[in-house]
Each structure stands twice: as C-alpha cells, then as structure tokens.
Amino acid sequence: MIFYGKQNVNQQDIQAVIDVLRSDFLTQGPAIEMFEKRVAEYCGVKYAVAVTNATAALHIACLAAGLKKGDVLWTSPNTFVASANCGRYCGADVDFVDIDNDTYNMSVDTLAEKLAEAQVKPKVVIPVHFSGQSCEMERIYTLSKQYGFIVIEDASHAIGADYQDTKVGSCKYSDMTVFSFHPVKIITTGEGGMVLTNSEALYQKLQLLRSHGITRDESMLQGESDGPWYYQQIDLGFNYRMTDMQAALGYSQMDRLDEFIARRRYLADRYNELLKGLPLTLPYQSSETNSSWHIYVVRLDLTKVKLSKENIFARMREKGIMLNLHYIPVHTQPYYQQLGFKIGDFPNSEQYYKEVFTLPLYYGLTDEQQDEVVKALQEVFQ
Known part of the structure; x- marks a missing residue:
C-alpha cells in the first residue's frame, strides 16, 4: 500500500533516542534546548519554544498574544480545525478569510477588503501556509501595522520553505510562527510542535505557558526566593512540555x-x-x-x-x-x-x-x- 504521507526514521534517529533513554533526563533536560536552538538557527529567528504538538503551539501563541473573550481571531477556512480552535480555547470569536484560487492560501485581497469593512477588527490573524507554500506575508504584515492585529503564521506544513529568499520561521513579517512535527510532516518528533519569535517578551510568556505558568527565574519572582528548590506560579499555564526523547529525534532529523x-x-x-x-x-x-x-x-x-x-x-x-x-x-x-x-x-x-x-x-x-x-x-x- 502506498500511503499519502509517511515518516522517515533512520539508525541515527533511533540512536539519538536511545542515548536519551540511557541519560539522566527523559524530560525537561538538555535535549529540548538543543532542538530549539537548532531550529531557531536554521530559520534565522531569535527564540523557539518546543511543545507537545502544533495545536498546543497555536494555543499558547494566541494566549501570549493576549487573545481573550471579546476578541476575534481570523484564519483560513482551508486548514485543519486547530488553526481556528486555538482562538476558541482562549474564549475568542473566530472568523475566516476565503482563499486565493491559485495558491489556496488566505486571499490577501479579500483580507484587505474584509478589514476595511469590519466594525470589529481581529486581535489575531493566522495565515496558514498551505501545503508548504508561504502566504503573502509582506502584504499581511503591512495590513497588521495598519489595523493593529498580531500575526501568527501557521507554518505546520512549511518548515524548510522559503519566502522572498528568507526561511519560513524567521518571523520577518510576523510576531510568531508555529511548526508541526507530526509523523506525516517534513521532520517528526512523533508528536510535537514549536513556536518561534523574535520578541523576548513573547518568548518568556510562551515558556511560562508551556509549563503551568511556573518559573524559577529570580528576576520574575514576586518577593524573595526561599531557596534553590523554590518556584512560583505566576500565570495559568499548561503541561505542554515536549520530552527529551522527542526533542532528540527532532534534533537528529534536522540533519536531513x-x-x-x-x-x-x-x-x-x-x-x-x-x-x-x-x-x-x-x-x-x-x-x-x-x-x-x-x-x-x-x-x-x-x-x-x-x-x-x-x-x-x-x-x-x-x-x-x-x-x-x-x-x-x-x-x-x-x-x-x-x-x-x-x-x-x-x-x-x-x-x-x-x-x-x-x-x-x-x-x-x-x-x-x-x-x-x-x-x-x-x-x-x-
């Protein structure tokens, strides 16, 4: 049987996971940061936050953007439901912008018309790089400055793709970009996702939201630390942490x-x-x-x-x-x-x-x- 999509895992990938299984850390260990840094360097972006899957990545990206009840998120109808559901998770309303008949991506002409006519403007717009082809991000970015919305690229299909000779994920024309590492995607961690950004403030928020809203960073604590064991929950976050085994597989896959x-x-x-x-x-x-x-x-x-x-x-x-x-x-x-x-x-x-x-x-x-x-x-x- 020939399937529509299939992962490719070689002996190097298997050995990378075995090495983690024999190490001191199966989760919250050094493999996570190594994987994040490697993807960030490849894309030419400052920060990356690895999570359990791309749905989780979209969710915390929306939360980091401040999306909440009473706000509106716009995305494409031609996508997996997660691109819209992430807005609903935040209590926001969701609307859609129809696709371009050539690229099957969000039509920027339609987006511009809808923005001009809308009484309630979106807080967040999520263009989806369908099939791995980037949306017209420069035009979308220009509209974001005109109308004041935050841009989150859903690049679940598009790691390794290029837009205007720049890697998708650079966040040159967006606030954040999301990747997916599901087995049918271009590289895999089994399940997994990542949020990329050039904003230090968004990066810190994403890290908090990934792990219960908890921090040990003394600069972020309210009051003095009680000792080296001490942590504080300073936000309502989630358990969206990627394991070191997943990260090791992803790091190895980046070689290819x-x-x-x-x-x-x-x-x-x-x-x-x-x-x-x-x-x-x-x-x-x-x-x-x-x-x-x-x-x-x-x-x-x-x-x-x-x-x-x-x-x-x-x-x-x-x-x-x-x-x-x-x-x-x-x-x-x-x-x-x-x-x-x-x-x-x-x-x-x-x-x-x-x-x-x-x-x-x-x-x-x-x-x-x-x-x-x-x-x-x-x-x-x-």
Missing part, C-alpha cells in the same frame, strides 16, 4: 531537513510533468515562494471528469494507493455551523473542497512508486 525538502521538491516537479494531459489542475507556485511540499494537491476538472471523488478514492485504493483530502472547510464543520457559519459563506474554499484531493508525497516515495500512482490515475480516468 534539506535532504528531505530537496527530495519532495524533486517529486513535486516530477508530478508536474507526469500528470500533464490529465483532467487536473496542478499546484500553482508563486515566484516569491519555494514550497517545502508537505503535500501535493490536485483539483479535478469537473467539466471533463464524470467520476465522483468517492469513486476515484475507492478505485485508487483497490490499486493499493491511499489518497487523502486537505481540507474540509472549517466553517462547514458542525461545531462551527452551531456558531452561525453556513454553507455559502466562503465559496472559494467550498468549491475547492468539491474538486481537490491529495496524492502521495513523502521522502521515501520512490520514482517507481510515483510512476505507479500516476499510472493508476490514468487508468481510473480512462
């Missing part, structure tokens, strides 16, 4: 990040050639970006294809190939429908959903397996 990205870009280019002539719209890439290609999505030309997506998925599975779909528009989920959203609110995202599916793409996918995927698609369409 550029190799992983190069292979994904090669496979994406190869798909672009092999799929020519099929009734599909292939992914568009902006000249300002160089995607990390977390996923490869195609859109059906419904004027030429009479098969339903359900039929295509079933036939491909019979041939040993597992497709996927990214994403069901968040506003169409029952929870968000209960909040007042309805079908028709974001038509670009809804039409995209009717047409799209995701092909297998991962580092370990061989040329021969990719040929098998394309051949199967050709047979299904015939």
Whole structure:
C-alpha cells in the first residue's frame, strides 16, 4: 500500500533516542534546548519554544498574544480545525478569510477588503501556509501595522520553505510562527510542535505557558526566593512540555531537513510533468515562494471528469494507493455551523473542497512508486 504521507526514521534517529533513554533526563533536560536552538538557527529567528504538538503551539501563541473573550481571531477556512480552535480555547470569536484560487492560501485581497469593512477588527490573524507554500506575508504584515492585529503564521506544513529568499520561521513579517512535527510532516518528533519569535517578551510568556505558568527565574519572582528548590506560579499555564526523547529525534532529523525538502521538491516537479494531459489542475507556485511540499494537491476538472471523488478514492485504493483530502472547510464543520457559519459563506474554499484531493508525497516515495500512482490515475480516468 502506498500511503499519502509517511515518516522517515533512520539508525541515527533511533540512536539519538536511545542515548536519551540511557541519560539522566527523559524530560525537561538538555535535549529540548538543543532542538530549539537548532531550529531557531536554521530559520534565522531569535527564540523557539518546543511543545507537545502544533495545536498546543497555536494555543499558547494566541494566549501570549493576549487573545481573550471579546476578541476575534481570523484564519483560513482551508486548514485543519486547530488553526481556528486555538482562538476558541482562549474564549475568542473566530472568523475566516476565503482563499486565493491559485495558491489556496488566505486571499490577501479579500483580507484587505474584509478589514476595511469590519466594525470589529481581529486581535489575531493566522495565515496558514498551505501545503508548504508561504502566504503573502509582506502584504499581511503591512495590513497588521495598519489595523493593529498580531500575526501568527501557521507554518505546520512549511518548515524548510522559503519566502522572498528568507526561511519560513524567521518571523520577518510576523510576531510568531508555529511548526508541526507530526509523523506525516517534513521532520517528526512523533508528536510535537514549536513556536518561534523574535520578541523576548513573547518568548518568556510562551515558556511560562508551556509549563503551568511556573518559573524559577529570580528576576520574575514576586518577593524573595526561599531557596534553590523554590518556584512560583505566576500565570495559568499548561503541561505542554515536549520530552527529551522527542526533542532528540527532532534534533537528529534536522540533519536531513534539506535532504528531505530537496527530495519532495524533486517529486513535486516530477508530478508536474507526469500528470500533464490529465483532467487536473496542478499546484500553482508563486515566484516569491519555494514550497517545502508537505503535500501535493490536485483539483479535478469537473467539466471533463464524470467520476465522483468517492469513486476515484475507492478505485485508487483497490490499486493499493491511499489518497487523502486537505481540507474540509472549517466553517462547514458542525461545531462551527452551531456558531452561525453556513454553507455559502466562503465559496472559494467550498468549491475547492468539491474538486481537490491529495496524492502521495513523502521522502521515501520512490520514482517507481510515483510512476505507479500516476499510472493508476490514468487508468481510473480512462
């Protein structure tokens, strides 16, 4: 069976985890800071805070931004529900900005129009770098200065990607950036996430929120310390700590990040050639970006294809190939429908959903397996 995504773990990665298992620290040890520093240096950003998963990263990023009840968060409908749920965790309202029909990222033209018309402006905007292609961050950043909102990049798909010749994660045009290290992502820690920022104040807040709001830093204590054992809870935080075993795996995987990205870009280019002539719209890439290609999505030309997506998925599975779909528009989920959203609110995202599916793409996918995927698609369409 050829799956749509799959982790790649080698002997070096396994040994890195074994070394931690034999060490003095399984959690809250030195591997965490080593991993954080390595990702920060790669991205060209000052600070990084590793956490249990990207959902936790989004949550504490929103809290660090001061998001609370009565505030509003805007994000894309074309994303996993966590990009919106993080606002609800903070008690805030959530709204969406429809996608650009080429990139499938948040449409900045629509964002600008919505900001100009909105009586209640967002406190936080979360652009999602869908499939690994960066949003138009310079334009979004300019709007953030005009309208006074905080920008949190959801770069769960995009570690290793480039925007205007700068690594995604540099926070050049944002306040914070979030990465995911789930097994189907480009590098993995099993489960895991990270928040990056250039703000020391946000960094300190993120560290507090990651671990129960507790600090041992004497400069942050209220009153004098009772001794070397002493700590204080100065905020309401969470147990979102990454383990040293996860961090060691992530640190080891960073050795091959550029190799992983190069292979994904090669496979994406190869798909672009092999799929020519099929009734599909292939992914568009902006000249300002160089995607990390977390996923490869195609859109059906419904004027030429009479098969339903359900039929295509079933036939491909019979041939040993597992497709996927990214994403069901968040506003169409029952929870968000209960909040007042309805079908028709974001038509670009809804039409995209009717047409799209995701092909297998991962580092370990061989040329021969990719040929098998394309051949199967050709047979299904015939």
